[in-house]
Every structure is written in C-alpha cells, then in structure tokens.
Amino acid sequence: MELSAKPPTAEIIKASKRFDTGVLALSEVSLSIGSGEFVTLLGPSGCGKSTILRLLAGLEIPSAGTVHAPADDGAQQYATAFVFQESTLMPWASVFNNVWLPLRLQGFSRSHSRARVEAALKSVGLEDFAQAFPRQLSGGMKMRVSIARALITEPKILLMDEPFAALDDLSRHRLNNDLLHWQQERSIATLFVTHNIAEAVFLSSRVLVMGARPGRIVQERAIDEPYPRASTFRDSERFSNHCRALASALAQPTPLGEGG
Amino acid sequence: MKTLVNSLLPALTLIACLVLWELGVRWADIPAYTLPAPSRIGTTLIDNWPSLATSWWFTIKITLGALALACLGGVLIASVFSLSPRLERAFFPIAVVLQVTPIVAIAPLMLIYIDSTTVALLLCAWIVAFFPILSNTVTGLRATDRNLVELFRLYRASPWRRLTLLRAPAALPYFLTGLKISGGLSLIGAVTAEMVAGSAGRETGLASRILEASFRTETPKMFAALALLVLTGVLVFVLFNILSFFLLRSWHSSEQIDELDQSS
Numbered sequence: 001m002e003l004s005a006k007p008p009t010a011e012i013i014k015a016s017k018r019f020d021t022g023v024l025a026l027s028e029v030s031l032s033i034g035s036g037e038f039v040t041l042l043g044p045s046g047c048g049k050s051t052i053l054r055l056l057a058g059l060e061i062p063s064a065g066t067v068h069a070p071a072d073d074g075a076q077q078y079a080t081a082f083v084f085q086e087s088t089l090m091p092w093a094s095v096f097n098n099v100w101l102p103l104r105l106q107g108f109s110r111s112h113s114r115a116r117v118e119a120a121l122k123s124v125g126l127e128d129f130a131q132a133f134p135r136q137l138s139g140g141m142k143m144r145v146s147i148a149r150a151l152i153t154e155p156k157i158l159l160m161d162e163p164f165a166a167l168d169d170l171s172r173h174r175l176n177n178d179l180l181h182w183q184q185e186r187s188i189a190t191l192f193v194t195h196n197i198a199e200a201v202f203l204s205s206r207v208l209v210m211g212a213r214p215g216r217i218v219q220e221r222a223i224d225e226p227y228p229r230a231s232t233f234r235d236s237e238r239f240s241n242h243c244r245a246l247a248s249a250l251a252q253p254t255p256l257g258e259g260g
Numbered sequence: 261m262k263t264l265v266n267s268l269l270p271a272l273t274l275i276a277c278l279v280l281w282e283l284g285v286r287w288a289d290i291p292a293y294t295l296p297a298p299s300r301i302g303t304t305l306i307d308n309w310p311s312l313a314t315s316w317w318f319t320i321k322i323t324l325g326a327l328a329l330a331c332l333g334g335v336l337i338a339s340v341f342s343l344s345p346r347l348e349r350a351f352f353p354i355a356v357v358l359q360v361t362p363i364v365a366i367a368p369l370m371l372i373y374i375d376s377t378t379v380a381l382l383l384c385a386w387i388v389a390f391f392p393i394l395s396n397t398v399t400g401l402r403a404t405d406r407n408l409v410e411l412f413r414l415y416r417a418s419p420w421r422r423l424t425l426l427r428a429p430a431a432l433p434y435f436l437t438g439l440k441i442s443g444g445l446s447l448i449g450a451v452t453a454e455m456v457a458g459s460a461g462r463e464t465g466l467a468s469r470i471l472e473a474s475f476r477t478e479t480p481k482m483f484a485a486l487a488l489l490v491l492t493g494v495l496v497f498v499l500f501n502i503l504s505f506f507l508l509r510s511w512h513s514s515e516q517i518d519e520l521d522q523s524s
Contacts, residue, residue: 059410082414088407092429092511101425105415133511 008032008068009189010056010157015065016214017051025051027214028065033157036187038180040194040204042246048215049193053159056191057082070156077106081150083160087142089134089149095121096130099149106153120148123182140171144178151182158183158190164199176202177231184227197250201242202234209249219249296480301487304480312469316488319465322378322450323492326385330442333386334393335435342401342427352398359391363449367456378463381453388449393438400434401427433512436504443496451489 010033017026025048033039041049054060056069057080070079089098099120103113121127124144134142143163150158164172180203183190194200200207201223209219223242225233233239278298284290285297292300305312337355341348367384374380404427412422454467466485473481508515 057414059413078415080414082411084407084411086407088405088411090408090426090429092432102415104425105412105417105421135511135513 006035009035009037009070010191011068012052012055012062013066013068015052015055015062015067017048017055017060018063024214026055026062027216029215029217030065031208031217033189033191035189037206038183038190038192038204039206039208040192040200041208041210042194042197042200042250043210043215044195044212044250047210047212049210050161051215053082053161053191053193056080056157057159078102078153079156081153081155081158083143083146083150083158083163085162085165087134087139087146089142089145091134093133094130095126095132095134095137095145098134098145099152101149102153116152120152121145123151124148124178138171139167140175143167143175147179147182151186151188154186155188158188160190160192162193162195165194165196172196172199173231173234179203180227180229197243197246198234198239200246201239202229207242207246209246211252218252221246221249293477293479296483300480301483305484305487308481308484312466312484312488315464315466315469315485316492318463319447319450319454319467319489320492322381322385322454322465323447323496326382326389326450327439327442327446327496329382329386330390330393330446331439334390334438334442335397338394338397338401338431339423341398348398355391355394358387363388363452364456367453370453371457377457381450381457381465384453385446385449388452389442389446392441392445393435396434396438396441397431400431403434404430433504433508433514436500436507440497440500440504443500444493447489447493447496 012029012031014028014030015026016024016028018024029048029052031039031052041052043049051060055062055067058069059082089095090101093101096117099117100110100113103116104110118127118130121130124147126141126144126148129137129141129145134145137145146163164175167175176199192200192203204223205227207221207223208217209221210216211218221242225238282297282299285295296304337351341352363384366387367380370380370384371377374383408426408430409422412426417425450465451467454465455471458468458471466489469485470482473479473485505515
C-alpha cells in the first residue's frame with residue numbers, strides 16, 4: 001500500500017464480509033483512496049466489488065475489519081455520493097426534481113436550490129432537459145442525470161458501481177472522457193467499479209485487480225499517465241501495455257497476495 | 261381520420277346494437293313485459309324520472325361513499341402493513357376471508373347487526389371494494405426500486421420523506437389500478453346489498469326500484485333502472501381512467517403518450 005503524506009479520504013483495513021447466507025463475499029480486503037485520486041476496482045462478476053462500495057457507503061457493515069469513510073459534519077452533509085449500475089432515477093419526477101433530491105432531503109427549497117441544480121445540469125450538458133422525464137432520455141443521458149445528482153452535494157468521495165456497463169461503446173467513451181473532466185475539475189476522490197479493462201486503464205491512476213470466491217485484491221497496478229488524459233491515450237502503446245498486463249492479472253488462477 | 265373512426269367505433273357499435281334491438285322487438289312483435297324496445301325504456305325513464313332520479317342519487321352516494329372509505333381504509337392498512345410485515349402476516353388473511361366470502365351471504369347478517377340500512381349498505385359495499393385497493397397498494401409499496409430505497413438510506417431520509425417522496429409515488433400506479441377495479445366492485449356491492457335488504461330503509465336505491473318493478477312485472481321500469489346502473493358503472497370507469505391518465509401520463513408506461521410534456 002502506497003503511503004501518502006495526507007491521510008486518505010477513505011480507507012478499508014482488513015475488512016471481511018460474510019453474508020447471512022454464509023457466503024464469504026470479501027476476505028481481508030485493504031485499500032485506501034487518497035484525496036482527489038481515481039481508483040478502480042477491476043474484477044469478474046461476483047467478486048465482491050460492489051460489496052466494497054457498499055461498505056464505504058455505509059450500506060453494509062463489515063463482519064470484520066474497519067472502514068473509514070469521510071464523515072458528514074455540520075459544514076458538509078452527504079460527504080459520500082453513490083452512482084448505481086442503473087441510473088436509479090425517480091421515473092415520476094422531472095430531471096430537475098431528480099437532481100434536486102439530495103438538496104431537498106437536506107431541507108433546501110426549490111427556489112433555493114434552483115441555481116445549483118441548473119449549474120449541475122449544465123455541467124453534464126443537460127441544461128435543456130430540466131423539465132423532461134427520465135423515460136424521455138437515452139441511457140447515457142439518464143446516467144448523466146444520475147451523476148449530476150451525485151455531484152450536486154459536492155461530495156468528498158464518489159462511489160460508482162459499474163455505471164456505464166449498460167451503455168454502447170460510443171456513449172461509454174464520451175462518458176469516460178466527461179467523467180474524468182468532472183472528477184479532475186472538482187478533485188473528488190473516486191472509487192470506480194468495472195469489469196471493463198480499457199475503461200479501468202483510461203480513467204484510473206490506480207487499478208486494483210480483484211479475484212473471486214472469496215473476493216480479495218490480487219494485484220495493484222499504477223497507471224502512471226498524467227491527467228488530463230486525451231482520447232488519444234486509448235490508441236497509445238502504453239495504453240495497450242496496461243491493458244495486457246491487467247488482462248493477464250485477471251486471468252491468474254491463484255492469488256498473488258492480499259491487500260495489494 | 262383513422263383516429264376519428266377508432267374513437268367513434270365503440271359508440272357506433274352500441275348504437276347499431278340498440279337499433280337492431282328496437283327493430284327486432286318491433287318486427288317480432290314482442291310484448292313490452294317480456295322485452296321492451298329501447299324507445300319504450302326511454303319513455304319509461306322519463307315518465308318515472310322523479311322516483312328513479314332519487315333512487316339513482318342514493319345508489320351513487322352509497323357507491324362513492326363506500327369507495328372513498330375503501331380508498332382511505334385500503335391505503336391506511338397498506339401503509340401499516342408496509343411498516344410492519346408482522347402485522348401484515350397477522351391480518352392479511354382476514355382481508356382475504358372478507359374478500360372471498362360472497363357479499364350476498366354477509367349482507368343479511370349486516371342488516372341484523374346494524375340498525376341503519378344506509379350504514380349496512382355502505383359497509384357491504386366497502387367490504388367488496390376495499391380489497392383490490394389494499395392488495396394493489398401493498399404490492400405497489402413493496403415494488404419500490406431497491407436502488408432508490410438505498411439512495412434514500414444513503415441520504416438518511418426520514419421515514420416521512422421516504423413515504424412521501426419515494427414510496428407513495430412508486431405505489432401510485434398500483435393504487436390507481438386497484439381504484440379502477442374497486443370502482444366497479446363498489447357499485448356491485450351497493451346494489452347486491454340493497455337487493456338483500458329489500459325496501460327496508462326510508463331512502464332506497466335503484467336495486468329497490470328493480471325489485472319493486474319485478475314484483476309488479478313492470479319490465480320496462482326494470483330496464484330503465486338497469487340502464488341507469490350501467491350508466492353509473494361506465495361513468496365510474498371513465499372517471500377513474502381519466503384520473504389515472506392525468507396522474508400518470510407524464511411518466512408511467514401504462515399511460516404513455518408521445519409528445520413531450522412541458523408543464524412542471
């Protein structure tokens with residue numbers, strides 16, 4: 001585990017999770033995410049990637065080990081934001097009302113929130129769709145709304161659970177580019193879950209490769225490519241090398257070690 | 261043009277049926293006490309209007325009153341069930357028992373136990389009408405998107421906010437489906453119970469008019485009362501379909517329209 005001068009934004013130390021069904025979803029996983037860092041969890045389906053996110057979000061409690069997530073304080077409520085695999089919008093509410101939701105739950109009125117909601121929609125390129133309903137939007141646009149809703153609270157950490165898995169390649173590339181832009185602009189620590197190697201390489205400064213049954217981290221790989229990253233990075237030799245290395249790490253039948 | 265034909269089709273079919281009926285009765289010379297022609301039913305309706313209108317109004321009051329109470333009871337009980345699965349386990353079977361017992365069989369008991377016929381009729385119609393609202397609302401409250409529930413958990417929304425901002429809107433389409441079914445059932449309950457009660461009360465509804473007319477073999481009057489009952493059923497059905505359309509059209513797939521709704 002890399003040591004940084006500043007304390008990490010979020011940290012998991014030797015956390016295990018056994019579900020009520022007896023399945024051991026995670027075994028002694030340790031990881032830390034530094035301030036403004038983009039970390040990706042890469043692994044096959046059912047390796048416990050989502051469980052790690054849910055531990056950090058406080059939606060699950062570890063069976064053993066500790067989880068440190070940015071705490072909410074008086075100055076900032078909702079320090080943790082979560083983007084689900086589906087866009088998870090309220091179908092009965094307009095785009096505006098969907099993005100307003102976190103502020104509304106904090107007690108901000110519609111008129112008080114208007115400027116912030118409009119700014120959030122503008123930053124994801126949906127300022128003209130404030131009054132549209134989710135079913136009128138494409139999959140990519142719905143995901144943009146979902147991200148706008150996550151970003152509106154100015155969270156310290158952004159947890160994303162395979163958010164672009166259901167999108168076509170073109171939309172996925174555009175959203176990858178935009179996501180990096182939004183993340184870098186705000187310098188939000190981000191933990192991103194995917195099973196797409198190219199996506200992991202393009203976005204992350206660090207990729208944690210996971211193995212299944214029980215879920216654990218089998219390898220850590222730094223993607224030492226400066227930000228901002230242009231689309232051309234995808235065509236470079238270095239990009240292919242990272243992808244190949246991660247693909248072979250994923251194919252490893254036995255664990256190389258635990259906790260990175 | 262095509263949409264015009266489509267929207268007129270049901271009305272045209274109905275008119276055609278009435279015309280055939282009228283012609284058939286005249287051609288075969290069927291006596292009115294066996295099968296009155298539509299025109300005869302129409303004149304009977306006008307001739308007996310004061311008594312029929314009073315009865316009609318009474319039946320409408322029982323139907324809508326029972327339906328309103330069914331909404332209130334159904335939604336309230338469904339909300340309690342959604343908060344406590346244990347209560348649901350304990351009490352849902354009772355609701356099922358009430359639902360599967362034929363109302364004709366319960367009505368005489370109700371009339372014994374309850375002094376006011378009006379209240380007994382309301383209760384009978386309520387028993388029939390409340391179950392679809394209850395079971396649909398329970399399903400709707402449970403069908404809330406699990407990720408949205410987690411999102412509200414993440415944002416530590418209060419139970420009240422969860423109910424008003426999440427559970428209630430998610431359950432609305434299910435509730436409206438229940439309401440559409442219950443509207444028809446409420447009318448059936450009101451009429452059935454009154455059939456059993458006979459003309460006991462001071463105020464009486466269309467069922468009493470039908471019974472009365474049947475004792476006197478006034479077939480056209482029976483048909484006139486029947487026509488009003490059919491009309492009531494159709495009006496209730498149309499009313500709730502329109503309500504459902506306006507509440508759901510902007511977002512729910514069951515009432516989808518193509519143009520973009522710009523009202524906020």
